[in-house]
Amino acid sequence: MNDRRITIAKINTGIVIDHIPAGKAYLISQVLGLNALARETGDIIAIGINFESPSMGKKDIIKVENLSLSRDMLNVVSLIAPHATITRIADGKVIEKHKVEIPSVVGDIVICPDRFCVTNHEEVPGQFYIVDHEPLTLRCHYCESEFFGPLIKYKEKT
Numbered sequence: 001m002n003d004r005r006i007t008i009a010k011i012n013t014g015i016v017i018d019h020i021p022a023g024k025a026y027l028i029s030q031v032l033g034l035n036a037l038a039r040e041t042g043d044i045i046a047i048g049i050n051f052e053s054p055s056m057g058k059k060d061i062i063k064v065e066n067l068s069l070s071r072d073m074l075n076v077v078s079l080i081a082p083h084a085t086i087t088r089i090a091d092g093k094v095i096e097k098h099k100v101e102i103p104s105v106v107g108d109i110v111i112c113p114d115r116f117c118v119t120n121h122e123e124v125p126g127q128f129y130i131v132d133h134e135p136l137t138l139r140c141h142y143c144e145s146e147f148f149g150p151l152i153k154y155k156e157k158t
């Protein structure tokens with residue numbers, strides 16, 4: 001009864017986001033808008049939390065049928081889960097597998113914490129430079145605010 005190995009639904013075509021830090025799958029799912037996607041498409045979305053991982057102890061994993069990740073989506077994953085691996089599957093076969101990389105700049109995926117910033121008052125899409133990885137620190141292109149930790153708020157789609 002102690003065998004806790006669990007597998008989640010195999011997908012035939014789509015993407016697998018693996019090696020997400022335990023507890024972060026829900027945030028990624030919210031920021032990527034997977035709830036809305038599931039409602040619109042009816043495709044399978046599997047979210048696994050606290051899976052056992054030899055390298056990480058515990059990890060989360062997300063599988064999404066028929067999805068390919070846009071640049072913004074990939075950037076979201078890389079900021080929240082910097083050691084994640086993305087596997088693309090087509091017709092039951094792995095066609096690509098790579099680790100995410102934190103980019104030097106991201107687009108409109110984060111909310112600038114400065115309430116006077118133009119991005120919070122006008123229809124100006126945000127742009128942020130990654131100035132440090134540890135801890136992850138961003139700088140707003142418009143107001144030059146630098147922020148990290150809980151001040152990094154992602155735009156949620158759901």
Ligand SMILES: [Zn+2]
Binds near residue numbers: 113
């Ligand atoms: Zn700003």
